[in-house]
Amino acid sequence: MTPRIIAANLTVRLKTFRREKSAMFFTVAFPVILVLVFGAIFTKPEHLNFDLPVQDRDQSLASGELLKRLAADGVFKPIALPADADAGQFARDHKLNLVLVIPHGFGDVLTHRLTHRDDTDSAALTYIYDPSSTSVTTKLQFLNSMVAAANQQMSGTPPFITSTQQSILSKTYRFIEFFVPGIIAMAVMTSSLSGALNMNAELRQKGILRKLATTPITRTDWLLSNILYQLVLAVISTVAILLVSYAGFGVRLQITGWLPLYIVLEVFVFVGIGMMLTLIAKEAESAAAAANAFLFPMMFLSGTFFPVEMMPGFLQKFARVLPLYYVNEGLRAAMIFVDNLAALRCGAITAAVAAAVFAAGAVVTRWDREV
Amino acid sequence: MSNSADYAIVVETLSKRYGDLLAVNEVSFHVNKGEMFAFLGPNGAGKTTTVEIIETLRTPTSGRVCVLGMDVAKHKRDILPRIGVLPQGFNSFDRLTVNESIHYYARLFGNKTADVDGLMDLADLMDKRDVQFQKLSGGLKQRLGIAIALVNDPEVLFLDEPTTGLDPHARRAVWDVLLGLKRKGKVVFLTTHYMEEAELLADTVAIIAKGTLVAMGSPGELIERHADYMWLRLKCVDANVGKTIKQMGFAPVLDSHNNLKVQVKHTDDVQKILNAIKGAGIPLPGLDVRKPNLEEVFLSLTGEELHAGALTAGDAQ
Numbered sequence: 001m002t003p004r005i006i007a008a009n010l011t012v013r014l015k016t017f018r019r020e021k022s023a024m025f026f027t028v029a030f031p032v033i034l035v036l037v038f039g040a041i042f043t044k045p046e047h048l049n050f051d052l053p054v055q056d057r058d059q060s061l062a063s064g065e066l067l068k069r070l071a072a073d074g075v076f077k078p079i080a081l082p083a084d085a086d087a088g089q090f091a092r093d094h095k096l097n098l099v100l101v102i103p104h105g106f107g108d109v110l111t112h113r114l115t116h117r118d119d120t121d122s123a124a125l126t127y128i129y130d131p132s133s134t135s136v137t138t139k140l141q142f143l144n145s146m147v148a149a150a151n152q153q154m155s156g157t158p159p160f161i162t163s164t165q166q167s168i169l170s171k172t173y174r175f176i177e178f179f180v181p182g183i184i185a186m187a188v189m190t191s192s193l194s195g196a197l198n199m200n201a202e203l204r205q206k207g208i209l210r211k212l213a214t215t216p217i218t219r220t221d222w223l224l225s226n227i228l229y230q231l232v233l234a235v236i237s238t239v240a241i242l243l244v245s246y247a248g249f250g251v252r253l254q255i256t257g258w259l260p261l262y263i264v265l266e267v268f269v270f271v272g273i274g275m276m277l278t279l280i281a282k283e284a285e286s287a288a289a290a291a292n293a294f295l296f297p298m299m300f301l302s303g304t305f306f307p308v309e310m311m312p313g314f315l316q317k318f319a320r321v322l323p324l325y326y327v328n329e330g331l332r333a334a335m336i337f338v339d340n341l342a343a344l345r346c347g348a349i350t351a352a353v354a355a356a357v358f359a360a361g362a363v364v365t366r367w368d369r370e371v
Numbered sequence: 372m373s374n375s376a377d378y379a380i381v382v383e384t385l386s387k388r389y390g391d392l393l394a395v396n397e398v399s400f401h402v403n404k405g406e407m408f409a410f411l412g413p414n415g416a417g418k419t420t421t422v423e424i425i426e427t428l429r430t431p432t433s434g435r436v437c438v439l440g441m442d443v444a445k446h447k448r449d450i451l452p453r454i455g456v457l458p459q460g461f462n463s464f465d466r467l468t469v470n471e472s473i474h475y476y477a478r479l480f481g482n483k484t485a486d487v488d489g490l491m492d493l494a495d496l497m498d499k500r501d502v503q504f505q506k507l508s509g510g511l512k513q514r515l516g517i518a519i520a521l522v523n524d525p526e527v528l529f530l531d532e533p534t535t536g537l538d539p540h541a542r543r544a545v546w547d548v549l550l551g552l553k554r555k556g557k558v559v560f561l562t563t564h565y566m567e568e569a570e571l572l573a574d575t576v577a578i579i580a581k582g583t584l585v586a587m588g589s590p591g592e593l594i595e596r597h598a599d600y601m602w603l604r605l606k607c608v609d610a611n612v613g614k615t616i617k618q619m620g621f622a623p624v625l626d627s628h629n630n631l632k633v634q635v636k637h638t639d640d641v642q643k644i645l646n647a648i649k650g651a652g653i654p655l656p657g658l659d660v661r662k663p664n665l666e667e668v669f670l671s672l673t674g675e676e677l678h679a680g681a682l683t684a685g686d687a688q
Contacts, residue, residue, distance in 0.1 A: 008478035
């Protein structure tokens with residue numbers, strides 16, 4: 001290992017990076033955009049709100065009361081439909097995926113029930129909905145629970161069963177907090193693997209590796225230079241992700257020594273894998289395909305976007321052989337659950353993989369022309 | 372067996388096999404200290420394979436190669452700091468400037484005192500020092516490659532096809548740089564398929580074809596040895612001239628510019644032909660006599676052309 005040579009390579013890579021505006025943009029912007037998009041989609045479901053087209057065929061005090069209760073917590077905003085329209089046709093014509101119909105006589109039935117204490121009296125609401133719509137299930141869930149609550153309140157029967165929720169975790173966490181460590185791990189993996197792979201494929205294709213082979217640089221120097229450079233990029237993108245997550249979504253994460261440790265290990269793992277893939281993908285064009293073939297399964301099966309427990313059993317088993325799985329688990333253990341033992345366990349596995357991949361990468365990286 | 376320390380490069384019965392293909396077949400030669408050595412051959416003749424074995428980049432199948440007295444198979448790490456290489460189709464990092472590229476390679480060699488300005492001067496790159504590699508023309512890229520090959524002040528310099536793909540003007544500019552190196556007494560190992568380049572620059576030329584060394588010597592020697600004739604060219608001739616020359620036992624050919632070319636052995640033959648034309652009462656046409664060039668030596672040795680358009684090498688490619 002020659003620090004002088006590693007420093008020279010690092011300087012070249014950083015100069016190139018600084019002059020390549022698009023590389024800089026993607027290193028920072030890609031993970032940040034992911035955080036923003038997924039954060040916006042998945043956080044604060046309590047702030048969900050939908051328009052609720054309602055055809056009130058009763059127009060009574062009671063139906064007005066029901067609508068008021070449905071609108072009470074802000075999820076639904078009732079919009080009145082003409083009382084005489086064909087609700088189904090109206091929904092099709094106006095591309096509405098859910099219409100609530102309050103039947104004629106709704107108020108009379110309620111009055112009769114309350115005055116005669118006759119529990120057999122009931123009124124049927126009709127949901128006219130489009131089952132092919134993806135958001136309608138969520139709307140129906142909300143609507144059902146609100147109607148159930150309104151049912152109790154309006155019929156004057158207090159509930160027998162109530163419930164409270166108790167988390168097994170020392171603190172509750174939101175989806176965005178689950179998501180941020182995964183995005184950090186994914187961003188570091190993507191830039192390390194495809195960065196190392198693309199750069200080496202390009203340098204090989206241009207004959208720069210052949211020229212370097214006639215200089216005193218060694219394979220270890222070259223591998224360490226690549227790792228160091230990718231580490232700089234990893235730090236940049238991690239800082240960007242954290243800044244956006246804190247500023248945009250007010251996440252609460254534990255930033256401890258585990259985070260830099262995991263980033264270093266992860267860079268070792270994926271730069272090493274990238275160097276090995278360079279052997280298969282000898283040209284720059286095939287390098288991108290090779291990188292994607294490797295990155296996508298890793299991304300989706302290692303619990304980056306959702307917990308692996310959501311996947312079928314055999315895929316959960318498969319996830320356990322993917323190095324990114326241990327980075328995800330370890331980072332979440334450290335940053336969310338403050339579970340140092342789990343962080344240590346996953347860190348040890350990642351470190352073992354890093355050592356193996358680095359050794360293999362150093363062996364397979366060929367300078368001369370025999371490959 | 373020659374004492375390898377007396378020469379800059381010694382190659383002994385070198386062979387390199389790729390599967391069924393014998394790319395280099397029992398090639399032997401040596402390069403003297405202080406000489407510019409040209410390795411001449413068509414594409415696919417085994418030039419680059421041979422030079423890359425000498426540069427320690429490839430391993431020989433059999434045979435022995437020594438550079439500066441050291442065996443390439445055993446002393447790669449000792450040889451590399453003492454040689455400079457311009458690989459075929461040289462490229463540097465796209466977004467590094469000329470100045471930065473040279474500094475980078477100087478740092479790899481640990482040469483803190485590298486005279487970067489001097490190298491830029493030598494390669495005539497001073498006014499391009501802050502231009503990024505991707506913006507350089509082909510000729511400037513090659514000149515930068517030569518400057519970079521010199522950052523460690525090597526004792527032996529390898530230049531693999533330094534002018535391939537360049538226009539005639541850029542090629543001349545590279546030749547100027549190489550002539551400068553020659554004056555400094557560097558050992559230069561040049562591979563090329565331009566005979567004009569070899570003829571102009573080289574002290575010794577080795578001709579390789581289909582993996583086999585077919586001839587070696589100074590350009591003059593090779594021409595003497597393998598093409599002991601002259602070309603007499605007669606301009607815009609009367610139809611009877613050809614007939615007269617044929618009757619004398621020569622084989623004149625008409626070239627595309629309507630000139631008559633006659634291959635002759637001696638200056639006496641020229642005299643005889645001119646006398647015969649004069650005797651036939653035909654006005655004496657314009658004429659010139661020239662020695663054959665390396666291209667023709669190559670043709671006579673191998674029966675194949677060096678490369679398409681080689682006779683007008685300056686305009687080819």
